[in-house]
Amino acid sequence: MGRGNEAGEICRQILARDPAHVQSLNLLGLMAQASSDHRGAVKMFAKAIAADEVNAACHYNAGNSYQSLGNRGKAVAHFTKALALGMEGKAVAFILQSPVITAYGARIAGKWPLPVTNVELFGTEGVTPLANDLFLRCAMEATTLASMQLEVLLGHARAELLRLAGEQGEDNGEVDEDIVAFACALARQCFITEYAYGQAAEESELASRLRDRMLQDLASGAAITPLTLAVVAAYFPIHAMPETDALLRRDWPATVAGLLRVQLHEPLEEMGERAAIATLGPIKDSVSVEVMRQYEENPYPRWTINPLNAFAADQARGKIIQTAEQQASLDILIAGCGTGSHAIQIAQVYPNARLLAVDISMTSLAYARRKTRELGLRNIEYAQADILELGTIDRTFDHIESVGVLHHLVEPMAGWRVLVSLLRPGGRMRIGLYSSLARRVIVEARARIAARGYRATADDMRRCRQDIIREAEHWRTLIGAKDFYSMSGCRDLLFNVMEHHFTIPEIAAFLNDNGLSFLGFEPFDDATVIEKFHKQFPGAADEANLDQWHRFETDHPETFWDMYVFMAGKNAH
Structure with a gap:
């Protein structure tokens, strides 16, 4: 309402009673920030973080003020912490609010659907304004930036860096360290997205030439500029090139060393992990072999931010109190663990459990095993297996998770029956299946x-x-x-090799035929879904009633866009 003095006074009154009141400290910091008093702002944010060190918003706000003060090291540290603590999902929204990004977006939109040229987009400044956006750089290193607008902009920025690297090769001039840091961050983003950006034929040719020149210099022992390495890594994965492990023996700036860790050191570690992963039975079904090939080539999903951070933050605030079941010594099967994020989250929720996490892709499992080892978790056993063949392993489980996996089998219901056979009476399973209506x-x-x-x-x-x-x-x-x-x-x-879709009546029939009870869908991201559900069945709404959910989905076909994710219990008798 613009009544800053009054708001500040209310905050101070609260702090007189409760000196560690995080919201008041944060608000006073934001008000100081708005008045360009960034020294006062960081003092308030520091107090707020001392009271709640896992508050992502306070770290983000502190990062902005430190950037305004020119303290880039502290700004990057706070931005990185904010992303790790759960701001990952909001990163795109915050980036798009930047006046610099907004201006670039307007220039692109002004020409759409025709392409804008880099001269029109960047003018004489080049990518310097983008390179100076520290939060953008941190976010590019940390997570997939899922935005068409940002992808188009960053694609132009990559092409501009390619031009700059080519010119640098001709005159060997120095490039600003912020430009190099931005190029490294963009290369990490391209690696995370597995080089999804489109590129013109001429751009591809220039990138190939720069790569070949870099490899020649590497073989001959000649100098390689940090910008050249970063730009090549923005078009091609470094670990897939010959003899590039020699790059690890050279001295590099910290930003380049971080890029090489992600693009070279970690993939080499994953190759070493494969030998330690057991195979449980043959993979002989022809569709399973095709699915395995798909996920060997494209392990899914490639995640970067530690999934334990947000959980630990909520636990530290007392938002999560472990139940007796979560503290028990359970046997848990993760059937289709992919690259390990799911298994790691379950290991955190059930710290005393013994987990067997299986997947059909050895590449995915190697990634999962490396990440698990990095995090110091010791209660997950990884193995390669086809769900259709798991009935031969002679083990049973208290809890089974298979989310987003069964619908890629040649016979999903056959695979689901195998999992039911491995579940102990009274046990529970969490299942995720694609919806026919939503897909x-x-x-x-x-x-x-x-x-x-x-x-x-x-x-x-x-x-x-x-x-x-x-x-x-x-x-x-x-x-x-x-x-x-x-x-x-x-x-x-x-482009999935195999994909089946389901209806709620089909799920209900399977549960009924296989001695399972429906225990409810997972909480929805959209809080209005349950509200609408109860409004549709006034006085009679039953969230465990699949007939009602089928009628509701028919009227709201987008409800299960991600998939049906639900719990089912195995009847004791």
């Missing part, structure tokens, strides 16, 4: 892909994505999906 846009997109002859190759998937971006109005649902913004996600979403 209609995916069916339409896959039909379009088949008609245009796109294959599941990197080049074809990039071209397909660019087609969808050009027809953005029609494909809003797809463009709003995080999976659209990485190659593994896009392949999982639109």
